[in-house]
Amino acid sequence: MARAVRLSTRQGWMVVAGAFGVMFATFGAAYSFSVFFTSLQQTFGASRGEVSLIFSIAIPLYYVVGAMSGPIADRFGSRLTCLSGVAIGGAGLIFAAHADALWQVYLGFGLGMGLGIGFSFVPSLAAVQRWFVRRRGLASGIAVSGIGLGTLVVPPIATELISSLGWRNAWIVLGLFIILFGGIAALFTDNSPERRGASADGGIIGPHAAGGPSTVEGFGLREAVTSRAFVLLYLALVVIWIGASIPFVHLVPYAEDYGLTHGTAVVIFGLIGVGSLAGRFALGGLADRLGRRKLLIAMFVGLALAQLWWLASIAAWQLALFALVFGACYGGFVALYPSITVDYFGPRNASGILGLLYTGGAAGSFVGPKLAGDLFDRFGSYAVSIGIGAASALIAVILMTLASKPISAKS
Template sequence: MTSTSAPSRFFYGWAIVAAAFAVTLLGFGSAYTFSAFLKPLEQEFGASRGEVSLVFSLAGFLYFALGIVSGPLADRFGARLMASLGMLLVGTGLVLAGLARNITEVYVAYGLGVGIGVGCAYVPAVGVVQRWFVRRRGFASGLAVSGIGLGTLVMPPLAAWLIDMAGWRQAYILLGLFAALLGIVMSWLLVNDPRQRGVGPDGDPLDAAAGKNAAQGITVGEAVRTRQFIGLYAASLACAFGVFVPFVHLVPYALDLGISPASAVLLLGVIGVGSTAGRFFLGGLADRMGRHASLVLMHAGIAAALVIWAVAGDFWTLALFAFLFGMFYGGWVAIIPSVAADYFGGRHIGSILGVLYTSVAFGTLIGPSAAGFAFDINHSYRLPILASIAVSLIAAAIALWVTRPRNRPERST
């Protein structure tokens, strides 16, 4: 291998980013269509808002918790296999949800199918991006997970349109087939290590230093005993209690205000616009201003946005909330994997992210469903919104503690 002209023309790392982008778009986009189905499921099965919200919480718990399994499996067997399996399960879960005869079958089909499917695909797809980049890790990671933002923008309105055209059952079936077919095709672009393509991270020539950058890193057991991991875990856990509440309850909140169904679903699209902007721009900005300090700002920004939701009473105020919330939420999701790779290296990053994301799993399981049951009791979202603000501020304080210079491992880049 004497020439480096091929890598300079096209660095395959960008194909990895494109594949991860597609997987996150289809996986999370399918999951975040749930708000559009909440009212039809309530009406079809006579279930309460808390009972229906639990479907999403179960799926959310699984797709973050299962990273503890899919991350190590991807480190060993490759992200391609795990992501392909995940997208097949997402599609199958949606199709079976469309065939459900009662709310319990929706729990099993959507909760388990989509939950396990995204859990198999997400950490492997995002983890492999970290190995392909070092200098532009924040930007590349932001691009990859901006698929979540675009999925939030396009998939819920698509689902709402399909529901109007063909009913909620056919909508689930069509979305499932689309997600499985395209998701599996894009998953096959994933390659675990840049050395398999004859280059180092960032497209650098494959020399000893580049190879070391691709392979270095501490083990999971070593990582989980560090103060950095404990702090990241605690901050993510606190943030997740509140950050997923809008994805389930913003649409019904808007409907309760008398906003039209089309405009209410559009608010999820606004979150998607903000999320895409946050992942794309804030991820790259974090490379320049410091990824660790940027993480603190993301938590604080989420709290500030939720304050707007607490006082919102019309569509335009809710739209402002949705955009700002989406932007800071998107930045948070983009920066977390890069910060973890900075602290712990890339060798076992899939396994480390898998353990780290169990924190998000518990928050996702409890937050949206608790908000739904709180609404059932007092017919107001005020308490869940205020609680979401509080936990976001707690997350910002913990993240600030993590980023103090004396807490940074020597291997941080």
């Protein structure tokens, strides 16, 4: 019995490790986009709005496709779904590297990376929710910290690759990395502990397990999406992503506009990853004790304050402080959302519900980067778009305050 419990616990943490690796590879490559911004502008003679559209296509697809990949993973398993995702994402990046026109980059990076992450992010993250209850916030925080570490590590590597190989070959290297490293990590994802004779938090199912076979509880998809809690969680994601998506495209160009070197700007951008790691690790476990909903509201407040600080930031130290605080709050809310979703609706249809919920993020993230690029092209400044992002975060605070407390966990 004790050996079976240890094995079940180990399997759960291997699923966390697999999700971590998938997110490290895919999001690390995707969030290095800002490093390629200037090269793409110069190669294709494009405006900031036109280049921003590449990322504005990719991010919404993460979440729109998640609405499909979640139910697919619930039916066919997260491993196959994630393997498909990393293959599509890596191939898309390699295709974009051979582009002769900007529309081909829209297809390769925008569509390819969007589909790739869409088929790997939600299934891998939802799989973690099925293996944990008491430590769900901690497990989710560790899994999504792969995004933070990828944001910290991959952009500087991409910068060196661009310097030595050119931006096209840099994308080929990153595409192969997604396929190989991400593919290996995807093999460890598993969204069915019951099939392995296990249950959440190291429990086991079988003739000698106390209580016998367990039934996975939770809302049906229709019941969940028609609830007031779902609507408020959904709208909060829409508005928070308007501002949260802007720095991933425009922070490096913003820093360069104020006279900082490209290398310094990339280092500052990497601090988003540092803050994100801290937010995902520290806040995930803290939320299990203090209440996930309350801490989510605090993260939204922090994002609003960080963006107000960004409005007045022109020096390197000011932008570095913004990147750290923004990263921590961004990482915190991304880590908390899957767990809060299961708190409200249960684990039975976690992939499907989370996938549908994340389409709200698609709408906001489509608006943010492209809007910021277009407003810069018109006014020569990011001030209006940053102000819109701060206001959107405050609206998200109001929406989550109106949401009722989840009944399955601390709020």
